[in-house]
Amino acid sequence: MIDLEETFNESSIDDKSSSANEIGIEIENQNNNSNSCNRPNRRKRVYWSVEIIFNNYNEAVKSIEKKWIHQKTHSTKNGIKEYYKCSINSKCPARMHLQCIDENQNVTMLRNQEDHDHGFISSSKRLRKEIKDKIIQLIDIKVTAPLNIFHTLRKEGFKILPDHKQISNFLSRHRKLKNGPSTINYKQFKDWYNIRSKKSDQKISEFSQNRLIAQKNSIA
Incomplete structure (x- = not known):
């Protein structure tokens, strides 16, 4: 008599259950990874410290003139906060804000923990007079390659330097003025x-x- 009933050994059951567990773990890991990818990036926390306290708003504005550029104004329940960035280089990490309280005329300046870092590249399209004078001196001694001029300026201590294009444009204008x-x-x-x-x-x-x-x- 032929037995038509299916028979299963314990090893086959263990293999199937273990493979199912592995698949479940893999799916769970994929879900965790997808959730971490979709999670929005956390903003870097900024720590502010008191820099100086002014007697009034006009005194504060006069003190920061030409040093800081206004970015935005944020209203609070106690007054307003005006946020500023460095006026020399937009990529400078230094930040500042003025805190104006409604019940007091005093204005508090608070700074973040970043120091001014203007690097070596100028954010302005116009060359400063001392840079122009130095480039002309280098031209007179036959130093006319923009890259050589850049490294010479940096070696002599100029902090805010023009880029390659600015130097090339100045050399071209100088040649036209000199030679027509x-x-x-x-x-x-x-x-x-x-x-x-x-x-x-x-x-x-x-x-x-x-x-x-x-x-x-x-x-x-």
Whole structure:
């Protein structure tokens, strides 16, 4: 008699249960990873410390003039906070805010824990006068490569330096001022050609006269 009932041994059951457990663990890990990826990045916490207390708002604004640039204003239940960034370089990590309390005329300046860091690259498109004067001095001694000029400026202690493009543009403008424009119009070309032709004709005439004189002297 043939037994049609399926038989299972314990090892096969253990294998299936263990594989199911592994699959469950893998799915759980994938869910955790996806949740961590979808989790928004936490903002870096900023710690503020009191820098100085001004007698009034006008005194505070006058003190920070040309040093800080206003970014935003935030209202609070006690007053307002005005946030500022460095005016020299927008990438400088230094930040500051003024805290104005409604019940008091005093204005408190608070700074974050970052020091000013202006790096070596200037955020302004215009070169400072001392930079221009130094570049002209380097041109006079035949230092005209923008990269060499950049490293020379940095070596001599200039902190806010122009980039490669700014130096190249200044060199181009300086050459135009010194040597004139690199292109000429038709009238300028015609005048140049006429002057050059006259000089050439004069040289030919002088050469012919000298040749005739030499021939006469040889015959005599």
